[in-house]
Amino acid sequence: MTESTAIKHFPPPPGVQAPPLSFGARVGDLLFISGIPGFDANRELPDGFEAQFANVVTNFKRVLNEAGATMRDLVKVNVLLTRASDVATMNVLYAGAFGPAPYPARTTCVVVALPNPKMLIEIEGVASVKG
DSSP states (O other): OGGGEEEEEEOTTTOOOOOOOSSSSTTTEEEEEEEEEOOOTTSSSOSSHHHHEEEEEEEEHHHHTTOOOOOOGGGEEEESSOOGGHHHHHHHHHEEEEEEEEEEEEEEEOSSOOTTTTOEHHHHHHHEEOO
């Protein structure tokens, strides 16, 4: 593998018990961000959807920042929700967090479950990073 195609991995923050994955992996100008759930700084999962969404955004921004990117560099985002009733709220919160327009391409899916039964949302994405 050449220097230009070397993969740079972004591990979970210290103290965070995560499954065997990188929070992000960069190859060339592309940064692939793993599905980020709504855990807070104390590794707790709040009960409310809005709080989990805010934690996802905070953690998403951290991975982007470590890679030298911002929310404006996102190209594609996948949103996984466990409740269809959260779609409208998610759209409002998403517009504020991922905007203003133009927004990244996005897929939103309502799934039966996520790895932790308390998880209401998980977001993954791909960003274009220069330099």
